[in-house]
Amino acid sequence: MKIVADENIPLLHECFGSLAEVVALQGRDITAGDIIDADALLVRSVTKVNRALLSQASSLRFVGSCTAGVDHIDQQELNGRGISFSNAPGCNARSVVEYVLCALDILADRDGFELEKRKVGIVGHGQVGSRLYQTLDGLGVEVMACDPLCERVPDVRFESLETLIQQCDVIALHTPLTRNVEYPTHHLLDYDKLSQIKSGAILINAGRGPVIDNQALLRVLEEGLDISVVLDVWEHEPDVNLDLLARVDIGTPHIAGYSLDGKITGTEMVYKGLCQTFGLPARVRLAAITPMPALNRIAFNDSATAAQAAGMAMKSVYDLRRDDALMRRLFRMDQEARCIEFDRMRKHYCERREFSTLTVQARKCEAGVQERMKALGFHLQVS
Ligand SMILES: NC(=O)c1ccc[n+]([C@@H]2O[C@H](COP(=O)([O-])OP(=O)(O)OC[C@H]3O[C@@H](n4cnc5c(N)ncnc54)[C@H](O)[C@@H]3O)[C@@H](O)[C@H]2O)c1
Numbered sequence: 001m002k003i004v005a006d007e008n009i010p011l012l013h014e015c016f017g018s019l020a021e022v023v024a025l026q027g028r029d030i031t032a033g034d035i036i037d038a039d040a041l042l043v044r045s046v047t048k049v050n051r052a053l054l055s056q057a058s059s060l061r062f063v064g065s066c067t068a069g070v071d072h073i074d075q076q077e078l079n080g081r082g083i084s085f086s087n088a089p090g091c092n093a094r095s096v097v098e099y100v101l102c103a104l105d106i107l108a109d110r111d112g113f114e115l116e117k118r119k120v121g122i123v124g125h126g127q128v129g130s131r132l133y134q135t136l137d138g139l140g141v142e143v144m145a146c147d148p149l150c151e152r153v154p155d156v157r158f159e160s161l162e163t164l165i166q167q168c169d170v171i172a173l174h175t176p177l178t179r180n181v182e183y184p185t186h187h188l189l190d191y192d193k194l195s196q197i198k199s200g201a202i203l204i205n206a207g208r209g210p211v212i213d214n215q216a217l218l219r220v221l222e223e224g225l226d227i228s229v230v231l232d233v234w235e236h237e238p239d240v241n242l243d244l245l246a247r248v249d250i251g252t253p254h255i256a257g258y259s260l261d262g263k264i265t266g267t268e269m270v271y272k273g274l275c276q277t278f279g280l281p282a283r284v285r286l287a288a289i290t291p292m293p294a295l296n297r298i299a300f301n302d303s304a305t306a307a308q309a310a311g312m313a314m315k316s317v318y319d320l321r322r323d324d325a326l327m328r329r330l331f332r333m334d335q336e337a338r339c340i341e342f343d344r345m346r347k348h349y350c351e352r353r354e355f356s357t358l359t360v361q362a363r364k365c366e367a368g369v370q371e372r373m374k375a376l377g378f379h380l381q382v383s
């Protein structure tokens with residue numbers, strides 16, 4: 001068997017090496033010629049799997065994308081050719097939730113607000129949105145969700161997008177990128193909607209860049225709309241608009257889902273999908289070869305307040321300011337170098353772990369500290 005794969009799939013050879021010959025290529029550069037005799041193609045979000053790419057792939061039986069998003073995959077074309085497809089729904093949902101929590105923590109420090117006093121609106125109540133909702137709700141934050149496609153459940157407050165825009169102090173976008181469907185998300189936030197966001201609010205996009213019309217966002221910011229903006233995803237990646245980057249409060253190179261845990265789970269989910277398609281036993285257990293986190297324990301004294309402890313624990317696992325600072329190096333580069341650097345930052349991304357890998361000892365701490373740590377998803381030790 002021959003597998004052609006994006007070289008940025010973690011543990012690629014450990015996982016698939018015993019099953020097949022694995023040819024690892026740069027995801028953006030995979031061509032129709034590269035997969036002529038491949039039995040399986042494994043991609044991440046930067047490879048467009050469409051009619052042109054598949055045109056000569058007569059042996060191809062399986063395509064796997066180690067990602068949550070599938071807007072780069074023409075699934076109709078795959079169905080038409082009888083090619084099985086697997087992706088990795090939810091693999092990195094916790095990672096994105098933690099990115100959003102860390103962004104809010106940094107802005108709360110900078111601007112001196114308490115998250116518990118802010119109203120948060122989440123657009124998209126799927127794997128990421130629902131987990132974010134639950135976490136914020138557990139922290140005592142007032143939350144509302146907007147998702148016209150999601151089944152209504154009693155303990156979730158669903159509102160329209162207009163209500164979220166009018167009422168919320170934080171708006172977080174977690175929808176897929178869709179066009180030509182009943183509720184398309186392409187440019188869901190256009191000039192009109194952006195202009196209506198409350199003054200002082202925070203807008204976060206860690207879904208897909210084109211869900212916000214980036215030119216319109218730049219325009220409202222230039223016109224003086226007083227909002228803070230956190231962008232992990234950009235229209236026309238890897239070609240980031242520097243005028244927009246200059247105006248956002250936090251900017252990162254599409255790494256919200258890049259915890260090592262999330263990426264490895266993505267690999268494992270696709271590995272299982274491939275094994276199923278080819279009738280092979282899925283023997284590799286990636287948990288067994290996942291590295292130990294560099295930091296696995298932190299202890300608080302009884303003098304710690306809940307807010308202080310939460311901020312320290314979050315920053316010790318993931319300090320988002322580092323990613324923002326690295327991103328701003330793009331200002332020093334010409335367009336070609338910027339695109340290369342955007343991909344380079346993603347390829348060589350630091351080994352970031354999820355909150356659950358950190359044990360928080362809060363034995364003598366007040367109940368508030370313990371509750372906050374638990375709600376955030378840390379592994380709490382109180383005995
Ligand atoms: N930045 C990153 O690193 C990163 C990581 C993971 C996922 N993503 C992106 O975020 C998206 C969401 O991730 P997920 O895992 O939660 O996906 P998901 O498919 O589980 O959830 C998406 C939700 O959005 C809802 N939705 C669709 N159209 C909508 C609309 N017009 N308005 C409101 N809601 C709408 C869907 O009903 C669904 O519940 C992915 O599709 C992917 O593109 C980005």
Ligand SMILES: O=C(O)[C@H](O)[C@H](O)COP(=O)(O)O
Pocket residue numbers: 008043044045046066067068069070092254255256257258
């Ligand atoms: O859709 C996803 O899962 C995320 O956007 C993912 O983090 C994208 O990462 P990439 O495939 O571009 O490495």
